[in-house]
Amino acid sequence: MQISVTPDVFKLAQVFTISRGSRTEAKVLTVKVEEDGHVGWGECVPYARYGETLENVTQLIESVKGPVTRQGLYTLPAGAARNALDCALWDLECKKAGKRAWELAGLPKPGPEITAYTLSLAEPAEMQAQAAKNAHRPLLKIKLGTPDDMARLEAVRAGAPKSTIIVDANEGWSAEVYADLAPHLVRLGVALVEQPLPAGDDDALIGMERPVPVCADESAHDCSTLSKLKGKYDVVNIKLDKTGGLTEALKLREAALAEGYKVMVGCMVGSSLAMAPATLVAQGAMVTDLDGPLLLAEDRDTPLTFDEDGVHPPSAALWG
Numbered sequence: 001m002q003i004s005v006t007p008d009v010f011k012l013a014q015v016f017t018i019s020r021g022s023r024t025e026a027k028v029l030t031v032k033v034e035e036d037g038h039v040g041w042g043e044c045v046p047y048a049r050y051g052e053t054l055e056n057v058t059q060l061i062e063s064v065k066g067p068v069t070r071q072g073l074y075t076l077p078a079g080a081a082r083n084a085l086d087c088a089l090w091d092l093e094c095k096k097a098g099k100r101a102w103e104l105a106g107l108p109k110p111g112p113e114i115t116a117y118t119l120s121l122a123e124p125a126e127m128q129a130q131a132a133k134n135a136h137r138p139l140l141k142i143k144l145g146t147p148d149d150m151a152r153l154e155a156v157r158a159g160a161p162k163s164t165i166i167v168d169a170n171e172g173w174s175a176e177v178y179a180d181l182a183p184h185l186v187r188l189g190v191a192l193v194e195q196p197l198p199a200g201d202d203d204a205l206i207g208m209e210r211p212v213p214v215c216a217d218e219s220a221h222d223c224s225t226l227s228k229l230k231g232k233y234d235v236v237n238i239k240l241d242k243t244g245g246l247t248e249a250l251k252l253r254e255a256a257l258a259e260g261y262k263v264m265v266g267c268m269v270g271s272s273l274a275m276a277p278a279t280l281v282a283q284g285a286m287v288t289d290l291d292g293p294l295l296l297a298e299d300r301d302t303p304l305t306f307d308e309d310g311v312h313p314p315s316a317a318l319w320g
Contacts, residue, residue: 145172
C-alpha cells in the first residue's frame with residue numbers, strides 16, 4: 001500500500017467571510033492510497049481553529065505507513081488527517097469490492113438532500129442583496145457573530161422572505177447576547193442556531209430556554225465529546241474533518257440519534273471530493289449543509305450534482 005498527499009487550491013466564486021476572517025480560496029489536502037492496482041481518494045481541509053495547518057496535517061498523514069486499515073487509523077487523533085485517510089480507504093475498498101460505499105456500510109441507497117447555501121458575512125445591505133440573489137434556495141445559512149447581527153438578520157429575511165434560515169454564530173456570542181437575540185430569532189423564523197457560545201463557555205446554555213434549536217459545532221467532534229453536550233444542545237453538527245472520517249461520522253450519527261439529538265451534517269469549504277462521503281451521513285438529517293462546492297469557482301473533474309432536489313450522492317468516478 002502506497003500513501004501520498006498533495007496540496008490543492010480551489011478558487012472561490014467570491015470572497016467568503018465569517019467572524020474569524022475572510023478567504024478567496026480553499027486550500028485542501030488530497031490523499032491517494034494505492035494497493036493492488038486500485039486507487040482510493042480522500043480530501044481534508046485543515047482548520048486553524050483546531051490547531052491544524054497544511055504542514056502539520058501533511059506530516060501526520062505522511063507518518064502513516066501502509067498497509068493500514070480504517071480501524072488502524074484510530075491511533076491518529078480525530079481531525080483532518082484521519083479524515084482524508086479514512087475516506088481514501090473507503091474509496092479503495094469500494095474499488096476492490098466493485099461495490100458502492102453505501103453497500104459496504106450496510107446503508108440504504110442514498111438520494112439527494114436539500115442543502116443549505118451559506119451567505120458570506122458582510123454589511124446588511126450586501127447581505128440583503130446576497131439573500132435576494134439566492135431567494136430561490138429553500139435553505140439559507142447566515143454567518144453571524146458580530147455586534148451588528150440583528151441588522152444583518154433583518155436584511156437577509158427581507159431579501160429572502162420565503163427561505164428557511166439557519167444562523168451560525170461561530171462562537172461569537174455571549175450568553176447574554178444569545179438570550180437577548182433568541183426572541184428575535186423566533187420572530188424572524190430562524191429554524192436553527194449553530195454554536196452561539198464559545199465551546200469553552202457553553203455550560204452557560206444549561207438551564208437556558210432554547211426557543212430555537214441549538215446546534216453544537218465546535219463543541220462536538222467525535223463520539224467521545226457527545227457526553228459533554230447534554231442539557232446544552234438539541235442538534236449535533238457532524239463534520240468529517242472533525243470526526244476524523246466517515247467511519248467515525250457514521251458512529252456519531254447513530255450515537256447522537258440514540259441519545260435523542262437531531263443531526264446536522266456540515267462541511268468546511270472544500271471540493272466535491274470532501275463532500276462526497278458526507279452525503280451518506282446526511283441521509284435523513286435535520287439539516288444538510290454541504291454547500292462547499294457551490295462556493296467554489298472551480299471543482300474536481302467529476303463534481304457532485306446540485307439541483308432543485310439538493311445535493312446528490314457522488315458518482316463512482318468521484319468517490320465511493
